[in-house]
Amino acid sequence: MGKNIIGRENEIKMLQDIYTSSVSEFVAIYGRRRVGKTFLVRETLQDKFVFDVSGLANATTRDQIVNFTLSLNRHAGEQAFKPAQSWLYAFEQLIALVEKSKARRKVLFFDEIPWMDTHRSGFVTALEHFWNSWASARKDIVLIVCGSATSWIINKLINNHGGLHNRLTKTLYLKPFTLLQCEEYFSSRKISFNRYQIAECYMVMGGIPFYLSKIERGASVAQNIDQLFFSEDADLKNEFHNLYASLFKESDEYVRVVEALSAKAKGLLRDEIVKATKIKSGGGLTKILKNLEYCGFIRSYSAFGKKKRDVIYQLVDFYTLFYLKFVAENKYNDAHFWTNSLDTPLRNAWAGYAFEMLALLHIDEIKQAMSIAGIQSGVAAWRSEKSSPAAQIDLVIDRKDGVTNLIEMKFSTDKYVITKGYEENLRNKISVFKYETETKNAIHLVLLTTYGVVQNKYSGIVQKQLTLDTLFTI
Structure with a gap:
């Protein structure tokens, strides 16, 4: 069996x-x-x-x-x-x-x-x-x-x-596949993708077996994405509306909510959703948000240091994010859009958001790599309310052993280089975080990248380095 x-x-x-x-x-x-x-x-x-x-x-x-x-x-x-x-x-x-x-x-x-x-x-x-x-x-x-x-x-x-x-x-x-399970799946089908390519697939369609089953052996990741989303007979081009219509009555309102959330990487407060969607703040909106969360399309969380009533709603479904960013209003009419969009500002912005989501869904792997799996901790994001421009931390792990990890994430095609400007930015983030949160914990800066960090005179600010391989451990 x-x-x-x-x-x-x-x-x-x-x-x-x-x-x-x-x-x-x-x-x-x-x-x-x-x-x-x-x-x-x-x-x-x-x-x-x-x-x-x-x-x-x-x-x-x-x-x-x-x-x-x-x-x-x-x-x-x-x-x-x-x-x-x-x-x-x-x-x-x-x-x-x-x-x-x-x-x-x-x-x-x-x-x-x-x-x-x-x-x-x-x-x-x-x-x-x-x-x-x-x-x-x-x-x-x-x-x-x-x-x-x-x-x-x-x-x-x-x-x-x-x-x-x-x-x-x-x-x-039943959860979506993890990155490690995706690797096992592709291996079983004799599809030779490296971990960067598997991560890119995941960032486009998530660990959803049905979508992954459409990846063709012998074609590159970019070729597969073009075929599945941008070609004339693309299999996943019309999946979006079928997906939401099959799950929700009055699916148009659900789509309006995820459209609003897709525009803000860290998510929106309830009042911000009301303003963006024009949906009244009442029981109907509560039902929509609960149903979207139950079905795994969004998550709700409280930002670090905020009260539980200040709930933020964030889009966490990879397919939905990719569709809304690139497919919904494909103005380019280009069957090879993904292949031709390498290193464009739009694609780079999406990759940064999607990589953060990827890390969030593999938080157990991150904790294991940091040897803190057995330590009680809370996980959140953080954004300054006083600095300008507002400092923000991608991921905060607040531990019961007196340490708070501030995790920065960078998705790149090579080893990441910490410049003088970025090091100053990191020091400023740490300083503002300490001041505004008034934390008594020790602050440890962690950098999660695809291939690691180039060692130079600025890289010493990072106390722990994690790579993409970290996310493939469980």
């Missing part, structure tokens, strides 16, 4: 343990669209399915039930069932199918389950009744549900306050 899966060893073991347990299991798997949830389940347990069904996008309740019936008959091997009049009866038909099975463990897989829960359909009520009155009383049922609308999984199942409260026996949040 799971022989064709790269980089999901812990997740495979969890599913295998669930299958071999001695009680009925109710498992919810969630994560960003295209991250590989369905592939994981099917590759690991498909030959164990007694029943499986996939919800239909934008379908009526009636069509969802008909689709459910077709799946019942497919597994029954005959036209044993007719479309039920309600979800309650549809689940009774599922019980009749399962009770005929002689399998030791009966795996039931509901893919894209949020789509089945159409307005006032009674789906969740029927699911509650199915689990509470029948499945949970047995010892042989493995019910696995998954969906890309993460907000639905969290609100309707994980945080359910009704009949499904605390009924899930396991939850699995």
